[in-house]
Amino acid sequence: MTTKITRRGLLATSVAASASAALPRIVGTSFAAGTSGDPIVIGHQCELTGWDAATGFWRNKVATGLCDWLNANGGIAGRPIKLVTVDTKSDVDVGVNQLRKLLLEDEVDFVIGSEISSIAIASNKIANENKRLYLTMSSSEATTSKDNAVPYQFRLTTNSAATAAGAAQKYVESVGPRWVTFFADIKWGQSERDWWAKGVAASGGEVDNAIALPVDAPDLLPFVMQIDRSAHGIFIPVLNALQAIQLLRNSGYDQKIVLAGQSFSLFDYRELGEFGDGVFGIETAPVSLADMNSPEMADIYQALGIDGNGVDADSGKVVGSSMLLGIAQSLGFLKANVEQSGWKTKQDTAALIKHAESVPSYPKGPLFPLGDVTMRAQDHQAFMDIYLLQMQAGSLVKYGVAPKDITIYDADVDLTQG
C-alpha cells in the first residue's frame, strides 16, 4: 500500500514538474504571454457520462488542458478563453438541451460539438439558427453531407468517407480483397459501411456482406455468427468494439480485423489483451510519441500529463489520440481565424466563416501538431494524414500513413454559394 501511494505521489509530482517545465517553452516558442479584455467563451458539448464517456473523458481533458495552455500563452487574439463544458449524457435529448443552454444561457461565442452523430446532426441546425459556429467532433460523414451541412459548421477532425478513402487501399493490399462489414446501425456505422464498400471496391476488392448491429442489441453473438468465415478481413464500425473483437476471437474467427475510424478512442486497447494481437485501426494520430515526428505533440503530451507511450499519469488510461487531435485542431482553427479575420463579437462570426472559407490550409504548429491540414471550403471539412495502426506484442503501433491527399473525396454540397 505504501509503495503504491508513494509511486503515485512521485508520478504526480514528476508530471506536474514536467508540465510546468514544458509550458514556458511553449510560451517562448509559440505564443505571447498575457491576456486582457473580455473572454472568448467556448462551449463544449461533451459526453462526460453515458456510453460514450470514454471518448468524452479525453475531449474534456484535452479541451480543458489546452484552453488553460492557451490562456497561459496569450489566449486568442490576446483575449482569455473561458471554456464552458456541458454533459450530453451521450443522449440526444439531453445533448440538444445542453446545447441550447450553451447558446442561450451561457451565450457562448463558439461551440465544440458532440462526437455522437445523432447529437451532432440534431445540434448543428440549432447552432446554425442561432448563428453560432459549431465545430463538430462527429466522424460520421453524414454530419457534413448535403442533408446536414450548414454554413455555421466546420469539422476539424476526419470522417468516415476520408478514413475509408485513405485506408481501404492499404488494407486491401495487405489483408486481401474479400471483406465483411459488421456495423452499428446508426448514421455513423451506416456511413462507415457505405464508404468502406466504396473504398474497397476502388482498390479492387469487394465487401461481400454487411451485417447491421442494432445499437441496443443485448447479445452480439447472433449477429457475429452471421459473419462469413471465408472473408479475408472484417471491418468493424461498432460502438462496443472491444466486446465484438473478444467475441469474434472466442468464436474462432481468425481473420484480420480493422476497426473503423477513431474506434481506439472508445476503449483502452490494452483491455484487448491477447485478443488484440494483429488488430488494425484507423486514427488521426498514433498513440506513442515514437510514431510521430512531432515536437509539438510532445509538448501537448507533456502539458496534459501524458507520457511518451501515450499513458495519462492521472488516470493511467491510454490517450484517445484522435480525440486529442480533433480538439487541438478545433482550437487551432478558432485561434487562427479569430486572429486573422479580426473577429471581436458574435456579430463577426459570419465574416469569420467567410474568411475561413478562404484559408486553404493550416500549417503544422502547436495546435496542428501532426502536419498541415487542408480545409475544403465547399463542405467545411478538414483533411489530414490518416494513421493506420496495429496492435503488435501488446502495443498499438504505427502500421502506415495515408497522406491526406488520398483521403479527399468529392463534396456533395457547396456552402460557399450561400
Next chain:
Amino acid sequence: MRDRAGILISLAILLALCVAAPVVGEFWSGVFARCVTWMFLAISFTLAYSYANIPSVAQATVFGAGAYAAIWLAPTLQGNVTLMLLAGTVAGGLVAAVFGLLLLRMSHSGAAIGAIIFAVTGSILGNAAVSVTGGADGLPLPALNFHLLGVVVAAGPNNTMLVLSTALLAILLIGFWYVSGTSTWRIVRAVQQNPVRAQVLGYNAALFRVVVFTVAGCVAGLGGALYALISRHVAIDVVSLSMSLKSILWAAVGGVTSVYGGPIGVLLVQLASEILARWTVRVDLIIGVMLVLIALWLPQGIMGLLKRPDRH
C-alpha cells in the same frame, strides 16, 4: 370525487410557467415547454396505474407512437398542427388499446411483466427499423410552414409552443376534474378498487379498464405529438424502457394516486436535474436519492401532503 385543491394547484403551476417564461428567457421557456410534454406522459402513467389498474411500464412506447406519428404525417398533413396532434392522440390510443387488450388477459403481476416485454420489444423493433424510425439517430421534424387554426406557428422550444401545450394540458385536467365528479367515474373507481365485485354488480370491468387505458394512451400520444413539435427531433430513445421508468419516477414524486401529481413531479425532477447539472454530472444519483427519500417519507408523493391527517 373532485379534487378541487389538486386542480387549482395544477392550473396555478401551468399559469406560473406561462407567466414566468418571457421573464426567465428563451432557454428556460424551452425547458418548460418540454416539461409540459412530459407531464402528459406522467399523467398517462397515473391513469394507467391508478385508474385502469394496469401497472404499465410501456407508457413511453405509447408516447413515442404519438411522437413518430406526428413526424411521419407532418408532410402529408402539410404542417397542420391540429391534425398532427390528432394523429398523435389517435396513434397513442390505438397502441394503448392493443396493449390494454393483451395485458388484461394476464394476471396483475403478469401484466407488469407483459408491459416490460412490450416496452423492450418496442425499443428493439424501433432500433431494428432504422429506415422508418431513424433508430438512435432519430428523425428530424420536416421543415414546413406549421399552422394552427389558420395561424402560422413556429415549431420548437419556444413560448408559443409552451402556451399551446399548457393550454391543452389545462383543458385535459379541467376535463378530468369534471369527469371525476360523475357517476361514470365512480364506476371506474369501483372497478379499479375491486374489479370482481364491480363485475358481480353488473359492470363490464374489463371494458372500463381498457377504455381508461386507451384514454391514458391518447393522453400519452398527444404529449408525444407535442414533444415532436417542440423538440423537432425524435429518436428511438423516447420509447425506451428508461423513458417509461422516468414517467413512473415523475408520477411517484408528484403522487401516483392523483392525476394532478404528475405535473408537479415532472417539474420538480426536471428542474432539479437542470439546475444540478450545472454543478455535477452525478445528477441521476442525486435524483435517485431524492426518490428514495420521497418513497420513505412521502409515499403518496407531493400530493400526499394535501391529504388530511387521520383523525385517530
